[in-house]
Amino acid sequence: MTSSVRVLPFDADLNQEAHRERSPSADTVVEAVIKHARAGQILYHENDAAPYCYQIITGAVKEYNSLKDGRRQVSEFYGPGDLFGVCELEHHSHTAEAIVDCTLKRFSRDAYLTKISASPDLSRQLLRTLMTRLHRARERLIMLGRMSAVQRLATFFLRLSNDQETRDDIRLAMSRQDIADHLGLTIETVCRAITELKKKRIITMKTARLFAITDHDALSDIAAGRETN
Amino acid sequence: MTSSVRVLPFDADLNQEAHRERSPSADTVVEAVIKHARAGQILYHENDAAPYCYQIITGAVKEYNSLKDGRRQVSEFYGPGDLFGVCELEHHSHTAEAIVDCTLKRFSRDAYLTKISASPDLSRQLLRTLMTRLHRARERLIMLGRMSAVQRLATFFLRLSNDQETRDDIRLAMSRQDIADHLGLTIETVCRAITELKKKRIITMKTARLFAITDHDALSDIAAGRETN
DNA sequence: CGTGCAATTGAAAGTACTCAAGCCACGTGG
DNA sequence: CCACGTGGCTTGAGTACTTTCAATTGCACG
Numbered sequence: 333m334t335s336s337v338r339v340l341p342f343d344a345d346l347n348q349e350a351h352r353e354r355s356p357s358a359d360t361v362v363e364a365v366i367k368h369a370r371a372g373q374i375l376y377h378e379n380d381a382a383p384y385c386y387q388i389i390t391g392a393v394k395e396y397n398s399l400k401d402g403r404r405q406v407s408e409f410y411g412p413g414d415l416f417g418v419c420e421l422e423h424h425s426h427t428a429e430a431i432v433d434c435t436l437k438r439f440s441r442d443a444y445l446t447k448i449s450a451s452p453d454l455s456r457q458l459l460r461t462l463m464t465r466l467h468r469a470r471e472r473l474i475m476l477g478r479m480s481a482v483q484r485l486a487t488f489f490l491r492l493s494n495d496q497e498t499r500d501d502i503r504l505a506m507s508r509q510d511i512a513d514h515l516g517l518t519i520e521t522v523c524r525a526i527t528e529l530k531k532k533r534i535i536t537m538k539t540a541r542l543f544a545i546t547d548h549d550a551l552s553d554i555a556a557g558r559e560t561n
Numbered sequence: 562m563t564s565s566v567r568v569l570p571f572d573a574d575l576n577q578e579a580h581r582e583r584s585p586s587a588d589t590v591v592e593a594v595i596k597h598a599r600a601g602q603i604l605y606h607e608n609d610a611a612p613y614c615y616q617i618i619t620g621a622v623k624e625y626n627s628l629k630d631g632r633r634q635v636s637e638f639y640g641p642g643d644l645f646g647v648c649e650l651e652h653h654s655h656t657a658e659a660i661v662d663c664t665l666k667r668f669s670r671d672a673y674l675t676k677i678s679a680s681p682d683l684s685r686q687l688l689r690t691l692m693t694r695l696h697r698a699r700e701r702l703i704m705l706g707r708m709s710a711v712q713r714l715a716t717f718f719l720r721l722s723n724d725q726e727t728r729d730d731i732r733l734a735m736s737r738q739d740i741a742d743h744l745g746l747t748i749e750t751v752c753r754a755i756t757e758l759k760k761k762r763i764i765t766m767k768t769a770r771l772f773a774i775t776d777h778d779a780l781s782d783i784a785a786g787r788e789t790n
Numbered sequence: 791c792g793t794g795c796a797a798t799t800g801a802a803a804g805t806a807c808t809c810a811a812g813c814c815a816c817g818t819g820g
Numbered sequence: 821c822c823a824c825g826t827g828g829c830t831t832g833a834g835t836a837c838t839t840t841c842a843a844t845t846g847c848a849c850g
Binding site: 508519523524526527540 | 831
């Protein structure tokens with residue numbers, strides 16, 4: 333679920349609507365160990381040495397940075413198939429935490445990178461992955477710098493919807509707080525934005541963590557800033 | 562000047578204060594052509610094919626995305642020595658525009674990337690560069706998502722100061738509008754934030770485009786959110 | 791010494807935030 | 821089986837900060 337950062341083979345086009353990166357098991361490249369993590373468990377901290385990277389089998393993980401005042405910036409959510417923990421230098425640049433119970437493949441980051449850099453093809457692919465991630469981070473810059481609360485939420489929901497196979501219900505693995513930390517908002521503002529979308533009958537909340545997009549076009553309009561008041 | 566994205570050799574440490582990437586002339590890698598650009602000239606547009614990348618000899622360039630409503634998000638400013646236009650896929654993901662008259666080296670992006678991916682060492686370096694850029698983009702996410710106007714400006718000024726050799730006066734190549742577009746603010750808010758810093762005697766404006774940091778510590782405090790009202 | 795654009799300042803409006811209270815689903819224990 | 825407590829979510833009221841709109845000032849240039 334959510335934004336994928338899968339690594340091999342890389343066949344997404346940056347200019348496509350849904351630019352996803354696909355990857356087969358990372359253990360086709362290096363040997364992996366299966367790990368389990370309970371909800372809330374931290375896989376690694378910001379500034380920890382980075383011996384391993386991970387691929388999610390089931391569950392969901394958030395990656396964030398903490399500020400001294402306790403606020404957090406969630407840079408990415410990862411779901412089944414997603415690979416994370418590779419795109420850093422010797423030390424992790426953020427904290428990774430399971431948001432629900434997870435099953436993960438863990439493998440050596442060094443072995444992986446060595447394998448990668450030995451092959452021009454693979455390194456080209458990893459380069460592309462990084463470029464895509466960079467591109468996305470910059471898209472998010474626009475979001476945080478220029479979009480209103482409802483716009484951000486609409487954009488976020490659209491991405492969830494894109495990343496998901498089923499066209500219907502969307503399950504939120506993350507809490508309101510996590511969403512707020514991702515969108516650069518407070519939890520209250522997220523709630524109010526959700527309420528606004530509900531009132532306009534653009535989305536329907538079945539439960540707090542399960543909803544459906546009723547009017548996909550209207551949601552796109554809002555995300556794009558073409559309000560159809 | 563400003564945030565450097567130099568490519569070879571890469572010896573910066575991500576966890577250091579000033580994480581700069583150094584690079585000798587890019588033409589040590591592939592042959593280059595000298596180009597001139599006048600202030601305001603666009604080097605390439607968002608979504609253009611990306612046959613070339615550039616290295617600045619003199620002058621300054623801004624890299625931005627435009628929104629349909631005319632607003633812009635400036636993702637990066639580049640100055641002498643900086644290399645740009647490499648870290649994209651087949652198409653440029655932003656527009657590059659000279660903000661003052663520039664002298665540039667232009668060279669083939671393909672040749673450069675091919676050369677790079679042929680060498681495990683070089684590709685490792687480019688990987689590092691990309692990882693660093695990604696890290697910076699995520700730092701900026703925190704800025705746009707969580708910081709107040711004055712905090713953003715303080716952070717921006719500190720970065721300018723870090724990137725500059727001379728400890729004293731800092732010249733702004735970019736307009737207030739450019740700064741606003743970079744920080745996710747309006748031009749008026751940028752002015753007011755500058756005025757605030759002036760009033761607190763933390764900076765001194767010699768002219769609108771030339772200033773000095775009078776109280777470096779206070780500026781750091783503000784940037785970090787430790788207001789010493 | 792005008793002209794024109796960039797920068798600055800002021801006043802009013804808007805949006806998100808803070809603080810605080812209410813709601814709801816769920817699990818625990820009487 | 822129900823009261824109670826807990827934690828996450830939602831709503832309300834008031835505040836703070838940024839934006840918007842509208843002048844005004846300042847500076848470079850002809």
